[in-house]
Amino acid sequence: MPRxxxxxxxxxxxxxxxxxxxxxxxxxxxxxxxxxxxxxxxADLVEDPAFELVEHDVVLGLAVEGPVDRVLHLASAASVPxxxxxxxxxxxxxxxxxxxxLELARTHHxxxxxxxxxxxxxxxxxxxxxxxxxxxxxxxxxxxxYDEAKRYAEALTMAYHRVFGLDTKIVRIFNxxxxxxxxxxxxxxxxxxxxxxxxxxxxxxxxxxxxxSFCFVEDEVRGILALLASSWTGPMNIGNxxxxxxxxxxxxxxxxxxxxxxxxxxxxPHDDPARRCPDITRAREVLGWSPQVDLREGLQRTxxxxxxxxxxxx
Ligand code: NAD
Ligand code: UDP
Numbered sequence: 001m002p003r004x005x006x007x008x009x010x011x012x013x014x015x016x017x018x019x020x021x022x023x024x025x026x027x028x029x030x031x032x033x034x035x036x037x038x039x040x041x042x043a044d045l046v047e048d049p050a051f052e053l054v055e056h057d058v059v060l061g062l063a064v065e066g067p068v069d070r071v072l073h074l075a076s077a078a079s080v081p082x083x084x085x086x087x088x089x090x091x092x093x094x095x096x097x098x099x100x101x102l103e104l105a106r107t108h109h110x111x112x113x114x115x116x117x118x119x120x121x122x123x124x125x126x127x128x129x130x131x132x133x134x135x136x137x138x139x140x141x142x143x144x145x146y147d148e149a150k151r152y153a154e155a156l157t158m159a160y161h162r163v164f165g166l167d168t169k170i171v172r173i174f175n176x177x178x179x180x181x182x183x184x185x186x187x188x189x190x191x192x193x194x195x196x197x198x199x200x201x202x203x204x205x206x207x208x209x210x211x212x213s214f215c216f217v218e219d220e221v222r223g224i225l226a227l228l229a230s231s232w233t234g235p236m237n238i239g240n241x242x243x244x245x246x247x248x249x250x251x252x253x254x255x256x257x258x259x260x261x262x263x264x265x266x267x268x269p270h271d272d273p274a275r276r277c278p279d280i281t282r283a284r285e286v287l288g289w290s291p292q293v294d295l296r297e298g299l300q301r302t303x304x305x306x307x308x309x310x311x312x313x314x
Pocket of ligand 1: 007008009010011012013014031032033034035036037038056057058059073074075076077078079093097115116117118172173174175176177
């Protein structure tokens, strides 16, 4: 049976990817150091004989015995407070971790997919962002540990493609959310939902006029698998071009949850991008992919999952 290695397989996106690969009839080996990932994410998978989870830091190396036909490199902190709290680990997993994952793919003659990010566009001067845009990243600001690590990871991936002919794919993920995004994760959707459910004020950073474009995890994973199955070798935006201000997101969360929480405005973090929206022409044309779930439906489904989880933990 074909076997896929998924680094970061116990994380939010990683667990959904593992689930989708298993549903395709593949064997999956998830490698995760559980730094931000949790066993809870893969609790429904551990009994599946086609699934294996190994607790390991990919910065230290990545050797796998037996057949490997695909390597998906998702390991990296993704939430802003997490990577700001672990700057050196974030740089190392983007650099050394990516090199080890690429070496694994090279030695097994397997294909390779890098989970990259809309953050490689920084605070974009072009809008919406197409893959051809080179970005506007502050290389020495606090966020650079993530942005530049991912930019380096993309450069390394393309170098492996050019030097070794490795079959590579780079997915640039734009603000993915959905069930499985844990309440304590630190990203905006999980913060707002957790705050609304606790009756606490929703913390809008800055004046809330900055925009993001949120992609429901089911759409994201469908796009990742389509990219993996394609012959495309370079970067591909997989995101939902429906763009919202953060204040709109806060209001939508209050409406969906029926919460009486207020909204409080706090300092905008350093270098917080003013706007972000994917141009998905390439994904539409090459993969025939487009998102199906809008923000309202996605938030409703995520809220349903939050309520279900809270009931189970009681
Ligand atoms: P996450 O924090 O939930 O998952 C990351 C996983 O990587 C965790 O399970 C963590 O324990 C693991 N990990 C981190 N460092 C590791 C190491 N050194 N060795 C082994 N495992 C390690 O985040 P996520 O949202 O699931 O993100 C997954 C990937 O997608 C990341 O590479 C992230 O940069 C990328 N991405 C995500 C989004 C998003 O909106 N979710 C956006 C852009 C890019
Ligand atoms: N944000 C916010 N309140 C929060 C968390 C985040 O207003 O409690 C804002 C943040 O400043 C950013 C947007 O929401 O403008 C998205 O933040 P997130 O950390 O989810 O993702 P990223 O900044 O990586 O796009």
